[in-house]
Amino acid sequence: MRPLVAHIDLDALRHNYQLACQCAPHSRSVAVIKANAYGHGALECARALAADASAFAVACLEEAVTLREGGITTPIILLEGIFSTDELAWVDEHRLWMAVHSAWQVEALLAFSPREPIPVWVKVDSGMHRLGFAPEDVSNVWAQLSEAPQASSLHLMSHFATADAADSRYFQQQMTRLQALATTLDAPLCLANSPATLAWPVSHGAWNRPGIMLFGSNPLETATPATDSLRPVMTLRSEIIALRDVEAGEPVGYGGRWRAPRRSRIAVVAGGYGDGYDRHAQDGTPVLVNGQHCPLVGKVSMDMFTVDVSGVADAVIGSEVVLWGRASNGAVLSIDDVARHCDTISYTLLTGVLPRVPRRYHGAFG
Template sequence: MRPLAAHIDLDALRHNYRIAADCAPQSRSVAVIKADAYGHGALACARALEPLAPALAVASIEEALALRAGGITKPIVLLEGFFDADELALIDEHGFWVSVHSDWQVEALLAFTPRQPIPVWLKVDSGMHRLGFEPARVAPLWHRLAAASQVGELHLMSHFATADAGDSGYFETQLETVKALSRTLEAPLCLANSPATLAHRTAHGAWNRPGVMLYGSNPLEVDNPIAASLRPVMSLRSKIISLREIAAGEPVGYGGRWRAPRPSKIAVVAAGYGDGVDRHAADGTPVLVDGQRCAIAGRVSMDMLTVDVTEVASAAIGSEVVLWGESAGGARLSVDEVARHCDTISYTLLTGVLPRVPRYYSGT
């Protein structure tokens, strides 16, 4: 069998969730498992987190229904709400909680007769300018929803544009906008995403919603001691399938982008962009071979990539190669570091691992 696989450590997932919860002991932490749990497998991750998390969060009703079909009974928040009024019957049937960010959603909800009141998170556009109501419109909508028999527990929510940045000026502006509304309305808040959970205690509310940090990625632009204690959940591992010696100056890969600076030993690894390895990985992108750091040399192909293993004496056919995560021997390579070499972020690497890559779970 092809040796590439994503190894998912559910004990690490639970460890990271506990860190998120410990960051804000006065808050409840909803575990965000949208986008197939950031590529880790939503149902397996939901089952691992359900005993710990008071609620889970996804992007759409399709994701939520798949969790219910898999036996998940905890509350599930639909972070983008519903996309059609017809979904309200399923929301009511399965006890989902909904974000409401548009006028048509408010009208659809208030025209519906649920069997039980539906918990609602009213979304404020505090400066992200993506989803949500302008702050000046929130108070009348809040009072209208609070008085409606269709609506259960009601919260204000918003999303930060720059919580991950070292400069927190715009973050503070957004935070004060929502907190001012909260004081006026005596409204509980759900504001903190992963970076705000880690680094901005003032944003901790009745609920926080940690996401990428649960999977072992540090979303902050600066070092953070709490983030340093996160453990990688996904380890993307393959093996060397071919080795060759090349002379100084010889090119490797499509376009001959990389040329050997000295007589070199090149390993071919079974992993490529057809698996989700970023084709934009630059020469020098780190990998681990037998637990030792070395670098990608040449463009990533669809099914293979090439690595300069000249300095790795143990490199042989079948040697373990870690694209990110943890080696069998315990050496680690951060997905965040790999992402920087690909001019992207960890979210895209983790969610981009394609279905042909098998997932193997430990810690179940």
């Protein structure tokens, strides 16, 4: 069978979740597993975390129902709430929590008759300017829901635009707005995403929402002792399927973008943009061959790419190639390093791994 496989380390996932909890010991942590757990497999990741996670968060009803039908009974919050009024019946049936960010969602909830009150998180636009009520409108929404038998366990939530940045000025502006609002309403908060969980204790509320950090990626601009403790959950591993020597000046790949500066040994690796590996990977993008760093050379093709293995004496057909993650000898290639060479972020690489790449899970389910 084709050797490209995404290996998912469930023990690393649990480790990273516990690290999020340790960063904010006075908060409860929602494990964000939207977008199929950032490409790792939502149901499998939820099962692995079920004994530890206080709640899960997803983007939409379909993702929540998949978890419920897979046997997950842990609380699940819909981060974007409902997209149509008829979804409220599903929210009620599957005992989901929901965010509200628009007046029509509040109106729909107040016109609905759930079997039991639905936990509601009111989303505030504190400066991200995507979803949420303007701060000056929140008090009225809060009052409506506080008096409504349809709603329970009200929280305020928001999202930071720059929590990952070293420049904290805009983050502080958002925090100031949210702290004032929470004080006025005496409201519990859910604010901290992964970077805020790691770097901004002031944002830690009743709940935090770690996401990308659960999968081993550093969401901050710089490394910290906490980010250095993250473990990669996905190892995207393949093998060399062909080897050839090329003379100095010879081109490799479509368009001849890369030309050998000297006589070079070129390995062909199973894996390409048809699997989700980024076609924008530049010459020099790192991979591990038998645990040694080697540069990608030439444009990525649909099903394969090429690597200069001139410095790897033991490279043969069948040798291990790690596109990101942990090699068999223990060497680690950070997905964040790969993302920088592709002019993108780890989120797009992880969520972009396509279904034809099989996932293999390691470590016992919870």
